[in-house]
Amino acid sequence: DRTAPRRLAVFGAGYVGLVTAACLAWLGHELVCVDSQPERVRQLRRGGLPFHEPMLGELVQEQMRAGRLRFSSSAEEAVAHGELLFIAVGTPTAADGAAELAQVMQVADAIGRHMPGPRQVVMKSTVPVGTGERVRQRIREQLALRGVSWPLGIASNPEFLREGLAVQDFLRPERVVAGSDDAGLLEALRALHAPLLSDRRPFLAMDLRSAELCKYAANVMLAARLSLMNELALLAEGLGADIEQVREGLGRDPRIGAQFLRAGCGFGGSCLPKDLRALRHSAAALGQATPMLDAIAASNERMVGLLETRVCEALGELLDGRRIAVWGLAFKPHTDDVRESPALALVRALLARGAQVQAYDPMAGPAAREALGELPGLHLAGSALEALQQADVLVLVTDWPQFAELPAEALRDRLRGTLVLDGRNALDGARLAAVGLQHRGIGRAT
Numbered sequence: 040d041r042t043a044p045r046r047l048a049v050f051g052a053g054y055v056g057l058v059t060a061a062c063l064a065w066l067g068h069e070l071v072c073v074d075s076q077p078e079r080v081r082q083l084r085r086g087g088l089p090f091h092e093p094m095l096g097e098l099v100q101e102q103m104r105a106g107r108l109r110f111s112s113s114a115e116e117a118v119a120h121g122e123l124l125f126i127a128v129g130t131p132t133a134a135d136g137a138a139e140l141a142q143v144m145q146v147a148d149a150i151g152r153h154m155p156g157p158r159q160v161v162m163k164s165t166v167p168v169g170t171g172e173r174v175r176q177r178i179r180e181q182l183a184l185r186g187v188s189w190p191l192g193i194a195s196n197p198e199f200l201r202e203g204l205a206v207q208d209f210l211r212p213e214r215v216v217a218g219s220d221d222a223g224l225l226e227a228l229r230a231l232h233a234p235l236l237s238d239r240r241p242f243l244a245m246d247l248r249s250a251e252l253c254k255y256a257a258n259v260m261l262a263a264r265l266s267l268m269n270e271l272a273l274l275a276e277g278l279g280a281d282i283e284q285v286r287e288g289l290g291r292d293p294r295i296g297a298q299f300l301r302a303g304c305g306f307g308g309s310c311l312p313k314d315l316r317a318l319r320h321s322a323a324a325l326g327q328a329t330p331m332l333d334a335i336a337a338s339n340e341r342m343v344g345l346l347e348t349r350v351c352e353a354l355g356e357l358l359d360g361r362r363i364a365v366w367g368l369a370f371k372p373h374t375d376d377v378r379e380s381p382a383l384a385l386v387r388a389l390l391a392r393g394a395q396v397q398a399y400d401p402m403a404g405p406a407a408r409e410a411l412g413e414l415p416g417l418h419l420a421g422s423a424l425e426a427l428q429q430a431d432v433l434v435l436v437t438d439w440p441q442f443a444e445l446p447a448e449a450l451r452d453r454l455r456g457t458l459v460l461d462g463r464n465a466l467d468g469a470r471l472a473a474v475g476l477q478h479r480g481i482g483r484a485t
């Protein structure tokens with residue numbers, strides 16, 4: 040039976056690890072998920088999640104109750120349990136822009152120290168091309184120290200899930216990418232994913248390095264689309280065109296596609312900017328030029344600074360005594376994640392210019408407070424309307440749908456200025472204009 044329950048272990052109870060563990064348990068397998076932070080393990084055992092993600096909390100609890108998923112802080116236990124060992128730990132950016140592999144290598148060492156027999160290792164973390172081979176080497180070194188040399192398969196099985204849609208993306212994948220030189224391991228991965236596959240949801244077996252590159256390629260391709268749209272948006276402004284109408288016209292071409300084409304005040308999050316940096320770093324290490332990738336990074340940096348520039352155009356360079364309302368702190372709606380959020384960059388820049396910032400986010404307030412610290416001049420408001428009180432300008436940075444639902448009069452009555460800078464083209468400019476407010480989007484005629 041292709042889907043007979045298997046004993047699996049996942050290293051890392053972060054976004055990718057937890058989603059992988061819970062979804063594989065849901066498919067009927069027996070999972071141990073291990074994390075090096077004991078506090079996180081305790082929290083998960085109590086039924087809590089370390090971050091917000093729709094459907095994931097319920098799924099984790101259900102699978103724990105069913106006895107298919109348990110959490111541990113013992114790598115030894117996980118290695119003993121799992122025939123397949125998934126590595127899903129963090130790969131943050133190091134000071135030089137490279138992906139930091141310390142956590143990955145710690146897991147590799149632990150696997151090598153504790154392997155009680157043959158094992159297969161699957162990389163879920165986003166890692167530079169060639170890391171799979173380094174991990175295999177590292178595990179073998181540990182085995183050699185123990186005087187053993189069991190068979191060791193290694194595969195790359197990158198994750199393409201989006202925050203906020205993570206469970207759905209795992210269970211309804213557009214494709215499953217798996218790379219390895221071990222045919223048996225590829226078959227095992229295909230069998231694990233079999234219930235999720237169909238003609239429209241294929242399993243793409245390839246070599247290890249190609250699978251590793253696939254992940255970066257996908258994210259920089261997405262980043263490139265956004266940067267190009269952002270540049271077209273600014274051109275549209277100059278030329279008196281409207282990027283939202285242009286987007287409709289573009290997205291109808293199936294070669295282009297309608298998704299991921301929204302211009303805005305820059306992309307952020309824990310993946311797109313980081314993966315772009317890491318790939319540029321890999322290229323630089325090879326001595327290879329990447330003018331396209333460099334341009335994406337430069338373009339996005341400029342877009343992230345755009346709203347600050349526009350506030351200054353309206354109010355002057357010095358913002359002492361000015362009050363600015365900021366709507367949205369998360370890097371995108373439906374998450375409390377503020378990593379590389381364009382909103383935090385804006386808040387910091389405005390505060391540095393002396394402004395009073397009144398910010399509101401439906402979910403990311405606590406995370407933003409933690410990331411920003413107690414900064415003088417920063418007030419985290421309890422509601423979108425409270426953030427507007429006596430503000431000279433409203434700046435929308437994250438397009439939470441509830442912002443667009445507030446009546447225009449409520450905005451006008453609370454603001455003391457009239458300008459609304461809409462970094463995501465989320466608000467209805469005509470409705471705002473009707474009550475005397477001036478709406479300025481990105482890439483739209485003003």
Ligand code: UGA
Pocket residue numbers: 198199200201202203258261265298299300301302303304305306307308309310311370371
């Ligand atoms: C991204 C990719 O979309 C996933 O496919 C990938 O698996 C994931 O990174 C990862 O590597 O783990 P995510 O970071 O959750 O997912 O966020 P996105 O939904 O891609 O949004 C990224 C940024 O682009 C946000 O700041 C968002 O506001 C911006 N964006 C997105 C736009 O400006 N316009 C759009 O049309 C779409």
